[in-house]
Amino acid sequence: MLTYILRRLALIVPTIFGILLVSFVVIQFVPGGPVERMIAQLQGHGTEATARFSGNTGDMASAALTSQMTGQSSGYRGSQGLDPEFVKELEALYGFDKPAHIRFFTMLGNYLTFDLGESYYRDTKVVDLVFEKMPVSISLGFWSTLLIYLISIPLGIKKAVKDGQAFDIWTSAVIFIGYAIPSFLFAILLIIVFAGDRYFDLFPLRGIVSDNWNDLPPHKQVLDYIWHMTLPVCAMVISGFAGLTMLTKNSFLDEIGKQYVQTARAKGLPEKKVLYGHVFRNAMLIVIAGFPAAFMHIFFTGSLLIEVIFSLDGLGLLGYESIINRDYPVVLGTLYIYALIGLVVTLLRDIIYVIVDPRINFDASPNA
Numbered sequence: 001m002l003t004y005i006l007r008r009l010a011l012i013v014p015t016i017f018g019i020l021l022v023s024f025v026v027i028q029f030v031p032g033g034p035v036e037r038m039i040a041q042l043q044g045h046g047t048e049a050t051a052r053f054s055g056n057t058g059d060m061a062s063a064a065l066t067s068q069m070t071g072q073s074s075g076y077r078g079s080q081g082l083d084p085e086f087v088k089e090l091e092a093l094y095g096f097d098k099p100a101h102i103r104f105f106t107m108l109g110n111y112l113t114f115d116l117g118e119s120y121y122r123d124t125k126v127v128d129l130v131f132e133k134m135p136v137s138i139s140l141g142f143w144s145t146l147l148i149y150l151i152s153i154p155l156g157i158k159k160a161v162k163d164g165q166a167f168d169i170w171t172s173a174v175i176f177i178g179y180a181i182p183s184f185l186f187a188i189l190l191i192i193v194f195a196g197d198r199y200f201d202l203f204p205l206r207g208i209v210s211d212n213w214n215d216l217p218p219h220k221q222v223l224d225y226i227w228h229m230t231l232p233v234c235a236m237v238i239s240g241f242a243g244l245t246m247l248t249k250n251s252f253l254d255e256i257g258k259q260y261v262q263t264a265r266a267k268g269l270p271e272k273k274v275l276y277g278h279v280f281r282n283a284m285l286i287v288i289a290g291f292p293a294a295f296m297h298i299f300f301t302g303s304l305l306i307e308v309i310f311s312l313d314g315l316g317l318l319g320y321e322s323i324i325n326r327d328y329p330v331v332l333g334t335l336y337i338y339a340l341i342g343l344v345v346t347l348l349r350d351i352i353y354v355i356v357d358p359r360i361n362f363d364a365s366p367n368a
Contacts, residue, residue: 012344016336122326156245182305183240184306186235187306191205211277
């Protein structure tokens with residue numbers, strides 16, 4: 001197993017390289033980059049991107065507006081009438097004065113030391129932004145994942161045992177609702193019912209903690225945190241448990257029908273011993289196989305709309321805003337973090353495979 005782990009760790013490097021290379025190349029062809037957005041602001045076509053600009057960029061903008069206009073044009077859309085020297089200064093400010101391959105390999109060298117650069121619009125290091133937003137995403141992802149698995153696996157096992165009976169039928173109706181309604185609609189429904197004056201005003205509308213959280217004693221800080229996290233976590237759990245429940249049920253049904261289960265029952269073993277001593281290990285393999293994808297979805301993509309609806313400033317919202325604003329250092333930096341986490345989680349999945357089923361040996365030769 002150690003050899004396999006070392007081999008997988010070595011593969012992380014070329015995998016990360018490929019992900020960053022493809023993303024970097026795609027970004028080069030995306031219109032509306034930071035230089036074009038600044039030019040649009042100077043021409044009076046936009047305000048959002050440069051509303052966050054400060055320091056040198058603001059001084060350059062003022063200089064450009066007061067400089068003598070020329071009839072020359074650079075390669076940027078809307079740059080007619082701007083001094084070409086100013087456009088070059090903008091390119092240098094954002095690092096676009098260097099060839100693409102040099103920028104890429106410089107970025108890779110910086111990423112080796114976790115220097116992810118600085119945001120174009122926030123005047124903050126990307127790594128600081130990631131660590132600032134990460135607690136929100138971790139809170140949502142951890143509690144949602146934990147509750148989804150704690151609910152789905154026992155429920156799926158129960159449905160498999162009670163297949164075709166009343167319990168299986170009415171729980172399937174609940175699961176169908178979870179499939180059909182996305183998490184953001186559940187979130188809106190929960191807000192209307194439990195976080196407003198229309199029905200009940202039991203939970204807060206926004207934030208992960210109260211403004212006076214630091215002034216509260218420790219036990220009240222915990223209660224305040226739970227109070228704020230209840231609705232967003234419930235919204236994600238309600239829409240997230242359906243798929244895992246059916247996966248668990250179908251996996252157990254497949255194993256229950258096999259010969260070794262019938263043999264165990266014929267020997268007179270108790271039903272719980274059959275289910276949890278024999279079936280569970282084999283049935284859980286397919287559930288474990290889907291864990292990395294479910295983990296990444298819940299942590300980084302599934303929580304995006306939830307973060308927006310409940311005003312939770314996490315990694316999902318940060319990534320979305322960065323793509324909209326063409327904040328390339330944040331886009332690539334967060335993608336780098338996502339890729340690292342995803343690859344590590346995939347490795348952990350394989351380790352759990354071996355723990356659940358010791359018969360699996362990743363070090364074995366394929367020709368053995």
